[in-house]
Structure formats: structure tokens, C-alpha cells
Amino acid sequence: MSDKPDLDPFGFARTWMGQWEKLVNEHGTEWLAKPEAAQAMQAMSSAAIQAKAVSNEASGKLLAAANLPSRADVEALGMRIAGVEASLARIEAMLRTQMPDAAAPARPAVRRTRKPPE
Secondary structure (H helix, E strand, O other), rough: OOOOOOOOOHHHHHHHHHHHHHHHHHHHHHHOOOOOHHHHHHHHHHHHHHHHHHHHHHHHHHHHHOOOOHHHHHHHHHHHHHHHHHHHHHHHHHHHHHHOOOOOOOOOOOOOOOOOOO
């Protein structure tokens, strides 16, 4: 039984993956050492940034044409609402300090009966 080699398909895959990673690292290191690589990566990054800016502008125009708010409009509205809520909280705190006795307005007691009101 010891004459048969062990068949380990996962071992083969691990060996192949290790060799592949080693080759990619070697070639990647060589490529990144070149100044052309840095220029190419910079060009790709700037192109992606420009494409995103154009896309944002186009979607803003499309939303404006459809009379819908853009992301910036919704964010600005959220900021205004947050400001109003903060002001309201300050007013409530000021009222609590000025009138501690009137903490909550008195509500009339609710009558619970089996008969509907007439």
C-alpha cells in the first residue's frame, strides 16, 4: 500500500496557487518599479474621477429635468431639519427651566365604559 502515491487534488491546487502568486508578485514588483506604471495608474485614477464628476453632473441634470431632488438637495434638507430640531430642543430645554411646575399639560381622564358614547 505504501507504493501508491497519495492523490491530493487540493495539494496540487495549493502548489499551483503558490507558484502563481510568486510569479505575479515578481512581475508586479518589476512593473511597479517603472515610472510608466505610476503615470498609467495616475492617468487611470484621474480618468475615473473625471468620469464620476461627469456622471454626477448628468444625473443631477436628469433629476432636475424630472423635477426630482438630487442627493445634494436631500442632504441640504437633512441639514436644515437637523438645525430646526436642535433649535426646538433648545426652546424645550429653556421652557423646562423657566416653568418646572408645568412639566406636562393635564389631559382629561378617558372614561372607559362598555356603552358607546351617545
